[in-house]
Structure formats: structure tokens, C-alpha cells
Amino acid sequence: MKYADLFSLSTRMFRSRPARTWLTILGISVGIGAVLFLVSLGYGLQNIILEKIVFNQAMLSLTVTPGNDLLPFDNSALEGLSAIPKVVDVAPMAKFTGQISLGELNGTMELRGVDEAFFNYSGVAPLAGFLYKDDESPQVVVSEAVLKLFGVKDPNEILNKEVGIKIFLSGKNEQGSDSLEIISVPEKFRIKGVVRDGQDGFVYVPLRELKKYAAVNYYEHARVKVNTSEDMDSVKLAILDTGYQVASLSETIEQANKIFKIIQIVLGLFGAVALVVSSIGMFNTMTVTLMERTNEIGIMRALGASRKDVRDQFLSEAVIIGFLGGLVGMVTGIIVSQFFNWVINSLATRFGGAKTNLFAYPGWFLLVIIILSIIIGFFSGVFPARRAAAMEPLEALRYK
Numbered sequence: 300m301k302y303a304d305l306f307s308l309s310t311r312m313f314r315s316r317p318a319r320t321w322l323t324i325l326g327i328s329v330g331i332g333a334v335l336f337l338v339s340l341g342y343g344l345q346n347i348i349l350e351k352i353v354f355n356q357a358m359l360s361l362t363v364t365p366g367n368d369l370l371p372f373d374n375s376a377l378e379g380l381s382a383i384p385k386v387v388d389v390a391p392m393a394k395f396t397g398q399i400s401l402g403e404l405n406g407t408m409e410l411r412g413v414d415e416a417f418f419n420y421s422g423v424a425p426l427a428g429f430l431y432k433d434d435e436s437p438q439v440v441v442s443e444a445v446l447k448l449f450g451v452k453d454p455n456e457i458l459n460k461e462v463g464i465k466i467f468l469s470g471k472n473e474q475g476s477d478s479l480e481i482i483s484v485p486e487k488f489r490i491k492g493v494v495r496d497g498q499d500g501f502v503y504v505p506l507r508e509l510k511k512y513a514a515v516n517y518y519e520h521a522r523v524k525v526n527t528s529e530d531m532d533s534v535k536l537a538i539l540d541t542g543y544q545v546a547s548l549s550e551t552i553e554q555a556n557k558i559f560k561i562i563q564i565v566l567g568l569f570g571a572v573a574l575v576v577s578s579i580g581m582f583n584t585m586t587v588t589l590m591e592r593t594n595e596i597g598i599m600r601a602l603g604a605s606r607k608d609v610r611d612q613f614l615s616e617a618v619i620i621g622f623l624g625g626l627v628g629m630v631t632g633i634i635v636s637q638f639f640n641w642v643i644n645s646l647a648t649r650f651g652g653a654k655t656n657l658f659a660y661p662g663w664f665l666l667v668i669i670i671l672s673i674i675i676g677f678f679s680g681v682f683p684a685r686r687a688a689a690m691e692p693l694e695a696l697r698y699k
Contacts, residue, residue: 316588319584320620323580323581323584323620323624324620324623324624324627325624325627326577326580326581326624327577327578327580327581327620327621327623327624327625327627327628327672327675327676328577328624328625328627328628328631329573329577329628330571330573330574330575330576330577330578330628331574331577331624331625331627331628331629331632331668331671331672332628332629332631332632332635333569333573333574333632334567334571334573334574334628334632334668334671335628335629335632335633335636335660335665335668336632336635336636336639336658337566337567337569338563338566338567338664339632339633339636339658339659339660339664340566340636340657340658341559341562341563341566341567342559342563342658342659342660342661342664343656343657343658343659344559344562344657345556345559345562345563345659346656346659347655347656347657357419357420357421357422358528359420359524359525359526359527359528359531360420360421360522360523360524360525360547361522361523361525361531361534361535361538361545361546361547362421362520362521362522362523362545362546362547363380363520363521363522363523363538363543363544363545364519364520364543364544364546365520365543365544366542366543366544370542370543371517372517372518372519372520372521372543373516373517373518376518376543377389377391377518377521379541380521380523380538380541380543383523383534383537383538384533384534384537385525385526385527385530385533385534386523386524386525386526386534387524387525387526388416388420388523388524389521389522389523389524390413390414390416390417390419390420390421390521390522390524391413391417391506391518391519391520391521391522392411392412392413392417392506392518392519392520392521392522393411393412393413393506393509393515393517393518393519394409394410394411394412394519395409395410395412395466395467395468395509395513396408396409396410396467396469397409397410397464397465397466397467397502398464398465398467399439399441399445399462399463399464399465399502400462400463400464400465401449401457401460401462404448404449404450406445406448406449406500408445408448408500408501408502409499409500409501409502410464410466410501410502410504410509411501411502411503411504411519412504412505412506412508412509412510412515413503413504413505413506414433414505414506414507415430415431415432415433416522416524417522418430418503420522420523420524421522423494424494424495425440425492425493425494426443426454426492426493426494426495427454427455427458427492427493428440428454428455428458428490428491428492428493429491429492430491430492430503431491431492431503431505433505433507435491436489437486437487437488437489437505437508438488438489438490438491438505439462439464439488439489439490439491439502439503439504439505440490440491440492440493440494440502440503441457441490441492441493441494441501441502441503442493442494442495442496442497442499442500442501442502443493443494443495443496443497444496444497444498444499444500444501445457445493445500445501445502446493447497448500454493457490457493458490458491458492458493459489459490459491460489460490461487461488461489461490462487462488462489462490462502463483463484463487463488464484464488464502464504465481465482465483465484466481466482466484466509466512466513467479467480467481467482468480468481468482468513482512482513484508484512488504488508523538531547535547574675577624578675578678578679581617581620581621581624581675581676581679582679582682582683585613585616585617585679585680585682585683586682586683588616588683606688606689607688609684609687609688609690610684610685610687610688611684612684612687613680613683613684613687613688614677614680614681614684616680617676617677617679617680617681617683617684618673618676618677618680619676620676621672621673621674621675621676621677621679622669622672622673622676624672624675624676625668625669625671625672625673625675626669626672628668628672629665629668629669633660636657636658637658639657639658640656640657640658643657
């Protein structure tokens, strides 16, 4: 039988029994759509966690923090870290409580003193604008939460605005009681960029500028850049021997990927339940079709059709139904997931949260979805096809 004739006979079901055929396709699409919805949700959540990571120098950096309050993390500690073999650079972060003023509005928040290298080693990426460089005039980078504090909705609106900065220094006076010194920085700082963080209000300020007005005796933590990925373990052990705590971005990514693989498997299993039910429905439809077309099979065999021709026709019908079910399910799953994403983002925006994309559709995963639907259609049609091919022409003609 020619392929054109086989395709024509296999698609005849859309003309003879359109309602049953499309209901079967919709049944398969429900299962496929459920799998797509749940698994793409897992991939979307994974991307939300990892989207801020810059896979270059950040992957070759270690985060070093003090092990306890008794271990000072000052300039001498940074010099000790720099002296460790295979360490290329050390970028610290100093943290102060301060106040920034935009026009007549004031807000109290964290002042994080960092230089350009810290951005490179920590994987910070701007949501809007750019990150400042060491050789530029005094500039700052603010978090998304700062925009909410000043009533700014569009991150681009706050770019290039000038802000004033005050530094709060707490300590002890001569009598031993708590004291607070407020240092007003005389020069203005231009907002160059906005980073994604809708929860914590903070401002990145050039560390060299903070040191002009406040003594930096201790650092919050530091990013240690190593030479190559092979040097990570040896440098980490050397830092641990000094008593400081160490964490690497690569370890965080590895653990996160393991967790999300489990989440994706669990979500996929939930979707697979609906897919199994849809497959049973398709198998039942193909079996009923076999019984209804028994006389037709007898006529085909009497006219010279071989057992292979009959088998191929049933398998082709099942594969076409499976393919269309996968295609419709994929489109339906994407539409439903995008609608769900729109609803969640609308609620998040209403309550002051940030918009995000909860779903991701890797190209290879969409291809697997189509192949899976074809495989389901094929196996759903194997048993009816074998029974149809095994029928004797006379017995098939006598069947009522």
C-alpha cells in the first residue's frame, strides 16, 4: 500500500466519526497538558532561583564570612586571604545603616560598600540601568525595594536621579553608654542602576567613597576569586583552616539543581496519572473502532489487502491521534500556564510584589512531549492492530 493511500485511509476517521475522534484527541491532550503544566512549573521555579547567577567569574568565587564574633574580619584578614596560593583577588563588602534622601523623601536602609570587583564575583546583574565602575564619578545602585519606599513604579524613572547619603555610626561614649553619630556625606550620588530585590531595601555605594567619611574596621563578608575551577577545593580548605566560613556558588547551584530535579519528577508523576487515564481512553476507543470496522476489514482482505496493510492502517490512525493529542495538549498547556502566570503576577503586583515568570518551556522538553504522545498513540494501537491483522476474511465478513 502506498504511503499516500495509507495516510488517506488513516485520516478518514475525521470525516466518518469526527466527534469521537476529536474527543479522543482532547482526552490525550488533557494528560499531555497536565504533564506540560506541572513540569514547566518546576523548570520555571528553577529558573527563578538561578536566573540572577552570572556563569563566569561568579562561578570561580568563594563567599567568606567570619566564623564567630571573636574572629575579626578586618583588613589584616583580607590580606591573609589574598596571600593564600591560587587566590587572584579579594572583594569585601562593608555594611552600615544609613539614610538616603531623594528630593524631600528620606528612607533608612542598609548601605553596602562594595567596589566593581564585588559585582563581578557575586554575579549581581542589573534589573535596569548599569552597575557602577571604579573609575566613575560617585554613583550608587539601589534595590527594587527602595523604589517602593520612594513610590517609584518604573525602575527606569529613578535612573540618573541624585540622592544624598547619611551614615549612622553606633558606638560607646566615654561614659560607656550607647551613642549614635550621624555623618552627612557632602556630595551627591547619582543612581546608575537597580538590582532585583523586592524585599530588602539597600544601596550599593562605592567602598572607596564610604572610607572617605567613615572608618571601615570590619567587613560583613568577602568574595574570594580563585584562578581556576580546579583550585576551588584547595583554596576552600586553606580558608577553613584559618577559621572562616566558606560557601561556593557552584555548590549552591548543584544542590538547587538536585532539589529541583526531585520536584520536577514529583510534578511529572502527578501529570502522568492524568496521562495514563487518557491513554486508557484512547485504547478503549481504538478497540471499539476495531469492532465497528470488522466487516470493513473483511472487505479489504477480500479485495487483496495484506495483513500488514490492515495492521499499518490501525497503527497509523493511532499514531496520528496521539500526535494531534500531544500537539493540542502542548498548546493548551502553554495557554493555561500563561493564564495562571498572569493571575499570579496580577495578585503579586496588587500586594506590592514583583512580577516573574513561573513557567519555562525548554525546547528539548517540548520535543519529548510530542515524541511521548506519538509513543502513547502507537502502543494504544498495537493490540487492536494485531487483532485486526489476524482476522480471517470470511470470519470478518460474517461478523455482525
